[in-house]
Amino acid sequence: MSGSGGTDRLSPERYLPRWVPDAVRRHASAVDMLPVGSPGKVGLLDLEFERVGGRTELTGRYQKAPLHIIRPLYPDPAVPDLPYVMLMSSGGGVLQGDRYRVDVSCGEGASVHVTTQGATRLYRMEQDYATQIVGLTVGPGGYLEYLPDTTIPFGGTRFYQHVAITAHPDSTVVVGETMLAGRLARGERHAYTALCSDVEVHDTTGRLLFADPLHLVPEERAVTGPAVMDDFGVLASLYVVTTASPAQDVADAMHEALAGTGLRAGASVLPGDRGAWARVLGEWSPEVETAFMGAWDAVRRLLLGVPAPDRRRW
Known part of the structure; x- marks a missing residue:
């Protein structure tokens, strides 16, 4: 399957962020390997889901290595019409000069769960930086869960991610993000150069509903504080x-x-x-993952009336 507009997808305007924080952008340089924009350095995924008959189907797909997916699965008997899709990378991690873009469209009355094959590893970057754009669009009555696995920044990495969500007033979008302070088992903590993420949610008119910027720059001491990483190793x-509840x-x-x-945690309205x-x-990851799963399970029970599945078993 393939979507339309493949040529436009390959234009730099499509896969490059419109804005990159200075803490990341100031490291821009020529890469002494495959240059930015080369095959294998630009990863693209464009997925379209629509309600077909009694369940949601993948109706459009465009992928460009190193990003790809396996076929949708329907592993949850509590919601048998909801497909689970795993985002995969043949590169094994994010390297300097990589530019990724993932777009997921969930049409009217459709529902989908999107996750990743495992942790996203951000490798050391001695030249340039890496970026990822994630675009999530959900139509009326749509239900989309985007719950990627943990992001692990290696020492020296420079990375920026922009998550842009367009949500119809009669839709539900559940988005999760978990990041480590580094390779904790190796004693590595805040050894990355810059780890920046912006989450923005708009309605279908383009009006900004809310934004949550998280810019971690150790040399600027921008990693501490109760709303950032403080002295902890994991943040989720x-x-x-939603307006369903x-x-x-x-x-x-x-x-x-x-x-x-027993963790430092809190919840509030948007x-x-x-x-x-x-x-x-x-x-540590296990305790935070358990708490995160508990919060997701509570949301599932409230909005769908079913428990959250064990996402390690499907």
Whole structure:
């Protein structure tokens, strides 16, 4: 399957972010290997999902190595019409000069769960930097979960990610993000050069609903504070953009799930009561992952009436 507009997708205007934080951009340079824009340095995925009959189907796909997917699976008996899609990379990690873009469109009444094959490893970058654009569009009555695995920055990496969400007022978007302070098992902590991420949510008119910038730059001491990494090793965020349930109910459900974890965590409503979000801080991945799964499970039970599956078993 393939979508339309393959030529336009290969233009730099398509896969390059319109803006890159100075903490990352100032490291721009020629790469003494495959240059930026070469085959293998630009990874593209464009996926379209529509409601067909009694379930959601993948109706459009464009992929360019190193990014690709396996076929959608339907592993959850509680929601048998909801496909699970795994994003994969043949490169094994993100290298200097890489420019990735992932777009997922969830049409009217469709639903989909998107995750990754494993942790995203950001390797050491001695030249230039790497970027990734993620575009999520959800139509009326649509339900999309984008829950990638953990991001692990190696020492010296320079990375910027922009997550842009366009949500219809009658839709639900659940987006998660988990990042480590480094390769914790090796004793590496905040050894990266710059790790920056911007999450922006717009309605279908283009009006900005909310934004959450997270710019971690160790040399500027921009990694501490209760809303950033502080002295913890793992940070996880879960955003639930929805009008299917009152925003306070969503926040309360996540707060209750996180209250007994013993971690530093909290949940609150999003601007305009368009849903809720939660943030969790912990020392090690397993405890944060368990808390994150608990919050996601609470959201699933509230909005869909079913528990969250074990995403390590499908």
